[in-house]
Amino acid sequence: MxxxxxxxxxxxxxxxxxxxxxxxxxxxxACGVFGCVAAVDSQLDVPQLLALGLTALQHRGQESAGMITGRLECASFKKHIGMGMVSQIFTEEILGKMRGDLGIGHTRYSTAGSSALVNCQPFEVETLQGKIAVAHNGELINCKSLRQKVLKHGIGLSSSSDSEVITQLLCGSPPEGEPEGVDWEARIKQFMNESPLSYAVLVMFGPASTRSGTRTGTGHSVWGPCRGLLSLNSLNISLPVTPSKVLKKEDTMKNDLHDDISHWAQLIVQLSRDVNALLVIVADLFHNNYSKKIITKEDSNFEPEGWVVSSESCAFQSIGAKFVREVLPGEIVQITNQGIKTLAIVPRPKKDPPAFCIFEYVYFARPDxxxxxxxxxxxxxxxxxxxxxxxxxxxxxxxxxxxxxxxxxxxxxxxxxxxxxxxxxxxxxxxxxxxxxxxxxxxxxxxxxxxxxxxxxxxxxxxxxxxxxxxxxxxxxxxxxxxxxxxxxxxxxxxxxxxxxxxxxxxxxxxxxxxxxxxxxxxxxxxxxxxxxxxxxxxxxxxxxxxxxxx
Known part of the structure; x- marks a missing residue:
């Protein structure tokens, strides 16, 4: 037989x-997060890169998607969210209105909070230090108590998502205060110690505005707890998060293998990952004006035009970014126009080893x-x-x-x-x-x-x-x-x-x-x-x- x-x-x-x-x-x-910051003199099309990155992460969430972008010369953010697939939400007309120097994006599959527009990410909020925006992958195991903490401080919540709770918690000063001004790193550490798992978070913030509407401070950032783009990873359960690099056009080399159309910005980016192990990945972006060129590992002297951050490295291939490394569990990474910098690695309570989600291998992650x-x-x-x-x-x-x-x-x-x-x-x-x-x-x-x-x-x-x-x-x-x-x-x-x-x-x-x-x-x-x-x-x-x- x-x-x-x-x-x-x-x-x-x-x-x-x-x-x-x-x-x-x-x-x-778990959802997918993607961030991008353009260099000071870059011609990088940040919204297009965000849309391409989110499309590559579509397998991580098909309910909704959103992005927030910002410009150096003003304190305002541009936000667009919607229910459905990335390609349905971000049309060429919408992307044309989202021009900016940096941005974060999110594609959602709800693990906490209902499938509704009000729960779409990224979330943004106005603070005395300026606006901040948060994109979050994962789930807070102690969200109920953290939600009560926010509400007891008289802060209203407009959604059922734990991502909004994270956003509001980052708005508060740490117990030791901030005598020298806002300390985003301290705020993030405080949050990470309060909730050891499980999340990968991108945080973007802009300068504070005066009453007349002009900006104060030095510029935008995407961060996890600091100026620029920050990525954080939780202390206990690791989710993916990875940075990548983008090179300038004149630094690229001709090759017929594929189209390299990516580049990454040199503004502050901070990535944070929980101590356990949701993954975040960072890559360098290399702009090549859509011509057929590729950067090899030996081409290490090329000046990047920017960096991108993603839940999975598969998002880098579609934009031609060069893989740099994974963000470690508990690590807070800041990306500025000077490069990638680790601000801190928050140790896991009791010094237990981190634990990367094995189901990423079984099903969630893309095979490439x-x-x-x-x-x-x-x-x-x-x-x-x-x-x-x-x-x-x-x-x-x-x-x-x-x-x-x-x-x-x-x-x-x-x-x-x-x-x-x-x-x-x-x-x-x-x-x-x-x-x-x-x-x-x-x-x-x-x-x-x-x-x-x-x-x-x-x-x-x-x-x-x-x-x-x-x-x-x-x-x-x-x-x-x-x-x-x-x-x-x-x-x-x-x-x-x-x-x-x-x-x-x-x-x-x-x-x-x-x-x-x-x-x-x-x-x-x-x-x-x-x-x-x-x-x-x-x-x-x-x-x-x-x-x-x-x-």
């Missing part, structure tokens, strides 16, 4: 076997992104190889449920020697169904998403499901937002029962040890430094890096 092996990535983590249940929570993904010095695609292939060793089976073909599981299926095929063939084709015009805000929408999306390639499995009567991830059994309060065990099918049915439910002959998951081995093998420990990230497996093992606040 012929067999067919199907490798899946997440492994039917959503339960909701009752088709009539409309869950308001469900499995929720670099996380912890390794490509996500390669990790997923190793998961498939591990799975072939742990759960071998006799079969005629190995296939996949596209697309996150495809590298795992190829790895399984390679290790087992069973040929790979596609049995499903994906409609490219249907977005990610896994991050739809309700079960009903996910089910309808799947129905539109796949078509069967029946000739590739004609005569095959036996189906074995091999899942390139351990079963998701426990709630996650740190960016995925799985509030209850009842939402997860692995808590309701054993693998044998799942096989019956799916009409398969067997269901076997990758072990947690197998996943950890696959993710650790390719980590660039030298690039990560002494702050090497361990991984958070709370949704798989029930072992949380920090006890979450119950709500």
């Amino acid at each position: 012929a067999s067919n092996v199907v490798a899946d990535d997440v492994g039917a983590v959503n339960s909701n076997l009752d088709d009539d249940v409309e869950d308001d929570y469900g499995l929720r993904e 992104s670099l996380l912890q010095g390794q490509m996500v695609y390669s990790v997923r292939m190793r998961c498939g190889r591990k799975l072939a060793k742990e759960a071998p089976v006799e079969a005629d073909i190995v296939s996949t449920v596209p697309e996150s599981a495809t590298p795992a299926a190829l790895g399984y095929s390679e290790m087992s020697g069973i040929p790979y063939a596609e049995v499903l084709t994906k409609n490219r015009y249907v977005g990610r169904t896994f991050i739809q805000p309700s079960t009903r929408l996910r089910q309808l999306g799947v129905a539109k998403k796949f078509g069967a390639l029946t000739e590739n499995f004609v005569g095959k009567k036996v189906v074995h499901i091999r899942v390139a991830s351990p079963p998701v059994k426990y709630p996650c309060y740190m960016g995925i937002n799985i509030p209850t065990k009842q939402e997860l099918i692995a808590n309701q049915l054993q693998p044998e029962q799942l096989a019956d439910h799916f009409g398969a002959d067997s269901v076997v998951y990758l072990t947690i040890d197998g996943l950890l081995e696959a993710t650790s093998e390719g980590m660039n420990l030298q690039d990560m430094g002494k702050h090497t990230s361990h991984h958070c497996t709370a949704c798989l093992s029930g072992k949380y890096p920090v006890q979450p606040e119950l709500w």
